[in-house]
Amino acid sequence: MLADNVSRRTFLKGSAALSTLLGLGAIGSKATNGLVPTAAAKSNSQKQQFFNACPRNCYDTCSIVTTVEDGRITFVTGNENNHYTKGRLCVKGNTYPRIVYSPDRIKYPMRQKGRGSGNWERISWDEAYTIIAKKMLDIKKEYGNTLPICLNKYSGNFNILNYATEGMLSSIGFTTRAQGTPCDPAGSDAQAFDMGTAYNNDPEQFMDAEYIILWGANPAWTSAHSMYFIEQAKEKGTKLVVIDPLITQTASKADEYIQIKPSTDGALALGMIRYIMDQHLYDEEWVNNHAIGFHEFVSYVKKNITVEWAAEKTGVPKPVIERIAREYATSKPANIWIGFGMQRHTNGGSMVRAIDALAALTSNIGKKGGGVNYIGGETWGFNYHTMSFGAPEGTEGEADRYVNMNNFGAQVLDAQDPPIKMMWIACRNPIAQDPEPNVVKKAFDQMDLIVTADLYMNQTVEYSDIVLPVTTPFETVGINVSYWHYWMNANEQAIKPLYETKSDLEIAMGLSKKLNELEAGSCTFPVSGNLVEWVEKEFNDDIRKLFGVKSWDELRKNGGTVKASEKVTVAWEDLKFRTPSGKYEFFSKKAVEYGHHPLPVFIEEYKANNEYPIRCISPHWKLGIHSQFQHIDWLGAIQDHPFVEMHPDLAKKYSIRENDMVNVRNEAGYLTLPAKLTKTVPVDTVVMYEGWWKDVHYTENFNVKALPSDMGDYSKGQRGIAFHDNFVKIEKA
Numbered sequence: 001m002l003a004d005n006v007s008r009r010t011f012l013k014g015s016a017a018l019s020t021l022l023g024l025g026a027i028g029s030k031a032t033n034g035l036v037p038t039a040a041a042k043s044n045s046q047k048q049q050f051f052n053a054c055p056r057n058c059y060d061t062c063s064i065v066t067t068v069e070d071g072r073i074t075f076v077t078g079n080e081n082n083h084y085t086k087g088r089l090c091v092k093g094n095t096y097p098r099i100v101y102s103p104d105r106i107k108y109p110m111r112q113k114g115r116g117s118g119n120w121e122r123i124s125w126d127e128a129y130t131i132i133a134k135k136m137l138d139i140k141k142e143y144g145n146t147l148p149i150c151l152n153k154y155s156g157n158f159n160i161l162n163y164a165t166e167g168m169l170s171s172i173g174f175t176t177r178a179q180g181t182p183c184d185p186a187g188s189d190a191q192a193f194d195m196g197t198a199y200n201n202d203p204e205q206f207m208d209a210e211y212i213i214l215w216g217a218n219p220a221w222t223s224a225h226s227m228y229f230i231e232q233a234k235e236k237g238t239k240l241v242v243i244d245p246l247i248t249q250t251a252s253k254a255d256e257y258i259q260i261k262p263s264t265d266g267a268l269a270l271g272m273i274r275y276i277m278d279q280h281l282y283d284e285e286w287v288n289n290h291a292i293g294f295h296e297f298v299s300y301v302k303k304n305i306t307v308e309w310a311a312e313k314t315g316v317p318k319p320v321i322e323r324i325a326r327e328y329a330t331s332k333p334a335n336i337w338i339g340f341g342m343q344r345h346t347n348g349g350s351m352v353r354a355i356d357a358l359a360a361l362t363s364n365i366g367k368k369g370g371g372v373n374y375i376g377g378e379t380w381g382f383n384y385h386t387m388s389f390g391a392p393e394g395t396e397g398e399a400d401r402y403v404n405m406n407n408f409g410a411q412v413l414d415a416q417d418p419p420i421k422m423m424w425i426a427c428r429n430p431i432a433q434d435p436e437p438n439v440v441k442k443a444f445d446q447m448d449l450i451v452t453a454d455l456y457m458n459q460t461v462e463y464s465d466i467v468l469p470v471t472t473p474f475e476t477v478g479i480n481v482s483y484w485h486y487w488m489n490a491n492e493q494a495i496k497p498l499y500e501t502k503s504d505l506e507i508a509m510g511l512s513k514k515l516n517e518l519e520a521g522s523c524t525f526p527v528s529g530n531l532v533e534w535v536e537k538e539f540n541d542d543i544r545k546l547f548g549v550k551s552w553d554e555l556r557k558n559g560g561t562v563k564a565s566e567k568v569t570v571a572w573e574d575l576k577f578r579t580p581s582g583k584y585e586f587f588s589k590k591a592v593e594y595g596h597h598p599l600p601v602f603i604e605e606y607k608a609n610n611e612y613p614i615r616c617i618s619p620h621w622k623l624g625i626h627s628q629f630q631h632i633d634w635l636g637a638i639q640d641h642p643f644v645e646m647h648p649d650l651a652k653k654y655s656i657r658e659n660d661m662v663n664v665r666n667e668a669g670y671l672t673l674p675a676k677l678t679k680t681v682p683v684d685t686v687v688m689y690e691g692w693w694k695d696v697h698y699t700e701n702f703n704v705k706a707l708p709s710d711m712g713d714y715s716k717g718q719r720g721i722a723f724h725d726n727f728v729k730i731e732k733a
């Protein structure tokens, strides 16, 4: 599989040209495709380069150039052919060699005697497949169907080939699936009601904006590569406004930072809209020709909203609201980035609808450099061939059954007729990432068998019966696109899989083989196949046309990365919205169908009660992606344990000093962790960053309640989670 690769990009270690090319020790090398063998050095050591794709659930979805010496990865850097990655990786990406060669990797299939006991024994792949396949067939025999088997899979790796797990389970019959996402549902529904779907402008267009509002987004940590384009815009004079309850690192880069009371952003947007309406700063032609329901919206705003009211609600002074409303409405184009963090509230979707309305009435939608940018999926039109194998003939039932991923534990416990008895977990760490992990654990207790496919021990693996060791991106083949930028990246196999690791696709084929051995015809998923052949099957004519490459092979041979056609990079340029009316819908009947007000109205925020008076925000951490990266030594050297941030004035009230241990508690559970005092956090709020730290047996979610956000069921099947409407009490431990 690698032969062609190897010969094309093999060269010898030691030449001056080579170190320049590789930029050894220097990020931003010219190490890209087309390197030719050099004859300068006398060394037996072989250097090769490969293109990899960072598959993490991250806006940036980077293209990587990987250097391999004697079969071992020695260096990774950003691919310069990708104008978004721009030859640089983030702090996490630069640690990839440590991820691959970490001593903590799960090396072999293992079976645990007693969940949580740590009493693991190594087993062979054949034994693992046999235990799993037998259980699946027993379940089918006992219940007459496979609905007692439940899959919980989400975002550990977005390689298109990883949908093999879903495909393999569909190939045995109908199963139960964790549905929805913990990430974006409320905002995605809001944009679907307003415009038909969420669709964002190319983020490289920040450079074309005259005004930028980062609204509840922290790209300095969560999308480092976007900051380049924002900084470029600033350099040419674009004003940058950041709206966030926390003074984030992104806020520190702003020309104007607005510290808003959490969950009141809808009031701010509506206050700005009221001012824009009163001052007639909106685009009458646009709202008359390209939108429906504007007059109803004007009536609502004039009757219910004043700038004074918005100031009171949000804590943002009236003159500030008026000034930014005027600046935003008169700068063309003006760009808003709505962060995922902002909509993790019980009124998150309605807040996004209000912000969309602000962009619509100032005709900033459909403009290069403008837009109300949240998330997009225009580049995801692959074949998903791994999911194309149906249930075996004669299978009972008609469809999979769904449980809500965002209230997973409770819904698994509730599922009856048949109950859920076996769990398959891949690309997912529910005990760390879900709210109320104690309830998830209870649901696990009811299982006959829990199988987790992962790279490292974490809370979920610790609670499983069987763990299957999976490959890193460098040990397999694949393809990745982003939900933010417009590039497609090839992932080549750079090294042989370490130990006994396999990709999820290989696991799917191996299990299918075993199932068919035990009961011929019990699984329709292919039992063998070449990974490159699998990846080639993902291409179709639309993808070829959109990206201008014929195949995965052509993609990798031409620099490993390619950008989609400009035709799709300005969202809604043709002003043909995908709503029922084909126009922008200030008034949405679809919203009514899903139980909401038809207009972008203000919905009261969720409030503290006397017992739990302190808001607890749990945003994303700079040195990790959820449960990934922060257990790696290089990043652990910077920060190796979780902590709770609080304002010195709040700390004083509870006699808490820096590094004192603090109990953080509410109805869901409690944690004890050290205090970090900082004025970046409002006085009535504490902050705990989300994710898993090695050897720490809880995450912030142990006291986060499974409170749903207002929207999500239209576009994602289930509502999102109001992670940031979590209230706690604190005391010195």
Ligand SMILES: Nc1nc2c(c(=O)[nH]1)N[C@H]1C(S)=C(S)[C@@H](COP(=O)(O)OP(=O)(O)OC[C@H]3O[C@@H](n4cnc5c(=O)[nH]c(N)nc54)[C@H](O)[C@@H]3O)O[C@H]1N2
Pocket: 057, 058, 059, 183, 215, 216, 217, 218, 219, 221, 222, 223, 243, 244, 245, 246, 248, 260, 261, 262, 263, 264, 265, 339, 340, 341, 342, 343, 345, 617, 618, 619, 620, 621, 622, 623, 624, 625, 626, 724
């Ligand atoms: N380093 C790193 N990068 C990541 C990730 C990661 O874990 N680590 N995760 C990836 C994923 S899956 C996602 S979803 C994205 C998340 O990307 P972002 O949305 O940028 O990040 P969050 O930390 O979820 O939230 C952003 C900000 O929302 C603010 N916020 C919370 N409530 C409110 C509110 O009511 N109003 C306003 N205006 N702001 C509010 C928080 O204070 C926080 O600063 O990042 C992706 N990139």
Ligand SMILES: Nc1nc2c(c(=O)[nH]1)N[C@H]1C(S)=C(S)[C@@H](COP(=O)(O)OP(=O)(O)OC[C@H]3O[C@@H](n4cnc5c(=O)[nH]c(N)nc54)[C@H](O)[C@@H]3O)O[C@H]1N2
Pocket: 057, 154, 155, 156, 157, 162, 182, 183, 184, 340, 425, 426, 427, 428, 429, 430, 433, 434, 453, 454, 455, 456, 458, 470, 471, 504, 618, 619, 620, 625, 626, 627, 628, 690, 700, 701, 704, 723
């Ligand atoms: N309190 C709080 N909780 C949150 C959030 C928050 O803001 N606050 N944010 C939420 C958001 S936005 C998201 S997106 C979720 C993310 O939650 P998850 O989707 O669970 O994300 P990860 O922890 O990145 O990945 C899960 C696991 O996948 C594994 N993995 C990596 N690659 C592979 C692979 O190739 N195959 C297999 N089988 N496994 C692999 C990783 O090692 C990891 O253990 O967390 C949510 N949880």
Ligand SMILES: [Mo]
Pocket: 057, 182, 183, 184, 340
């Ligand atoms: Mo996310």
